[in-house]
Amino acid sequence: MEEKNYSDMTDEELMIEKKKAKKSRTFFAFYIGFLIGIAIFGFGAWLMNPERRFGFLLPLLIPAALIYGLVKKRKNNSHL
Numbered sequence: 001m002e003e004k005n006y007s008d009m010t011d012e013e014l015m016i017e018k019k020k021a022k023k024s025r026t027f028f029a030f031y032i033g034f035l036i037g038i039a040i041f042g043f044g045a046w047l048m049n050p051e052r053r054f055g056f057l058l059p060l061l062i063p064a065a066l067i068y069g070l071v072k073k074r075k076n077n078s079h080l
Contacts, residue, residue: 035063
């Protein structure tokens, strides 16, 4: 990704970049919340299962890995 020099941008360009950043934050918040909901639902299903095998918890690592990646990417995009 290219580095942008915000001091050389006009006010209109800065407003466009700010709107893009706001949409990005909204997307990340929604997607992270969705993945946390999936993880909570899966954990609750595991708790209600009478056998409670730990292999059932392995698919919960996928949302956890995606959440970690999104949080890391969001921190990289917090430039405005």
